[in-house]
Each structure stands twice: as structure tokens, then as C-alpha cells.
């Protein structure tokens with residue numbers, strides 16, 4: 001069962017359908033389903049918003065509502081979060097203790113932090129579990145998360161906030177980099193549409209090259225672009241500045257996301 005089929009829940013659902021998870025095993029709770037979602041679920045034969053009491057509590061409940069919605073959503077979820085149920089939460093910041101407080105009857109809890117490339121099965125998910133999660137449930141978690149990409153098991157639940165700050169939010173950093181690169185292209189004379197095509201293809205191509213060359217470090221790939229005394233070196237001199245350069249900016253951004261995750265707990 002999936003509760004919350006927005007950006008992240010929808011991406012997970014799409015990937016699960018892609019890997020052929022049986023539609024009879026899936027039920028979706030979503031108070032504001034979009035037209036395309038209703039159509040998608042209908043086509044796949046997946047039950048949306050069953051009447052209260054008509055569905056048993058599921059083996060697995062994947063929770064993908066906004067962290068701020070947890071308290072409000074909990075009463076509707078209580079019948080589905082029972083002792084036989086494994087809760088997999090993707091909520092940023094909400095700890096296992098927070099989830100246990102909201103859904104006290106649930107059997108066991110996993111905190112997972114995926115990212116939106118899950119929609120094309122190119123995501124990466126960090127996951128940590130409480131002591132009540134058994135081996136069968138660990139296998140189920142691995143199966144559901146591997147359907148959307150790579151899986152990193154974490155020994156310490158606290159590290160989920162760090163995963164959130166790096167890979168959970170990370171796609172947005174890369175998309176913003178694309179926007180900045182396009183804007184900078186305009187500043188050196190390109191038409192907006194051309195600059196965006198160049199920036200977008202560059203980010204896609206660089207990502208594709210990394211994916212195609214898993215044995216090459218990102219540093220090696222960077223060095224391959226950088227001729228001594230050339231144009232890339234001139235740009236990297238700016239990006240690598242100790243003060244105001246990219247390391248400082250990215251560290252500050254990741255630290256801000258990490259702090260925000262902690263603020264969302266409770």
C-alpha cells in the first residue's frame with residue numbers, strides 16, 4: 001500500500017509498475033489524485049482510496065506524504081499500520097521515534113530516502129531500519145527500493161538526514177546548476193533557448209558519461225576535459241576558489257538541508 005502519490009510516491013509507483021509488481025498487491029491512498037494518476041491506476045487495475053474497512057492492513061505501507069502532514073494523515077492510516085505491517089517512510093526529517101508516536105501499533109519501521117530519478121529507475125535510496133525489522137522484511141525493502149535504483153543500507157538512522165541533504169535533495173542542485181549554466185551562456189551572448197539546450201545536453205551528457213564509465217572517477221572525467229592553460233582550467237580556477245568557490249557553496253547548501261531535516265523532526 002502506498003499513502004501519498006505525489007512527486008515521490010508517484011515516482012516509486014511508476015517504477016514498481018515498470019518492474020512488474022502485481023497490481024493486485026498495490027493499493028493507493030491519495031486524497032487529491034491528479035487526472036493522470038487516476039487514469040494510470042485505472043489502466044493498471046490498482047485500487048485507489050478503498051472504503052474504510054474494506055482492505056486488510058497491508059504487509060508493507062509506504063508513506064510518502066509531506067513531513068508536515070504526518071500528524072494530520074495518521075488517523076486515516078491507523079487501520080493500515082498494524083502489528084503485521086512494515087512501515088517504509090520516505091518523509092524527510094521524521095525519525096523512527098516520530099513515526100512510532102504517530103502510528104503506535106505498526107509492527108516495524110524503515111526510514112528510506114529516495115530521490116526523483118526513481119521515476120526512471122535511476123534513483124539512489126539510503127535506508128535504515130529499527131530493530132523490529134526481520135530478515136524477510138529486509139528482503140522486501142531491498143526489493144522495493146532496488147526497483148527504483150541503487151540502495152545504500154545505513155547502520156545509523158541519523159545518517160538518513162545526511163543522505164537527504166546529498167542525494168535526496170541533490171537532483172535539485174543539478175537542475176539548478178543547469179539553469180545557472182544556461183543563464184551564464186546568455187550572458188556571453190547566446191540566445192536563451194540555445195543556451196538552455198547546450199546546458200541541458202551538457203548535464204545529461206556528463207551524467208551519461210559517468211554512468212557509462214563506472215571505473216573512471218569523477219575527478220578523472222573532469223581532468224579529461226581540462227587542458228593545461230585552457231578554457232576549462234580558467235573556469236575551474238573560479239569554481240575551486242577557497243573563498244566563495246563551489247566547495248564552500250555546496251558545503252553550505254548541504255549543511256542547510258541537513259539542518260532543515262533536523263528541524264522537520266518531532
Ligand SMILES: NC(=O)C1=CN([C@@H]2O[C@H](COP(=O)(O)OP(=O)(O)OC[C@H]3O[C@@H](n4cnc5c(N)ncnc54)[C@H](O)[C@@H]3O)[C@@H](O)[C@H]2O)C=CC1
Nearest residue numbers: 003004006007008029032064065066067073090091092114
Ligand atoms: N520530492 C522529492 O524529491 C523527495 C521527497 N521525499 C519525501 O517524500 C514525501 C512526499 O514529497 P513529495 O512527493 O515531493 O510531495 P507531494 O506534495 O508531491 O506529495 C505528497 C502527496 O501526499 C498526499 N497526501 C496528503 N495527505 C494524505 C493522506 N492523509 N493520505 C495519503 N496521501 C496524502 C498529497 O495529496 C500529495 O499528493 C515528503 O515527505 C518528502 O520529504 C523524499 C525524497 C525525495
Ligand SMILES: O=C(O)[C@@H]1CCC=N1
Nearest residue numbers: 092164167168169170
Ligand atoms: O525538499 C524536501 O524536503 C524533500 C526531501 C528530499 C527532497 N525533497
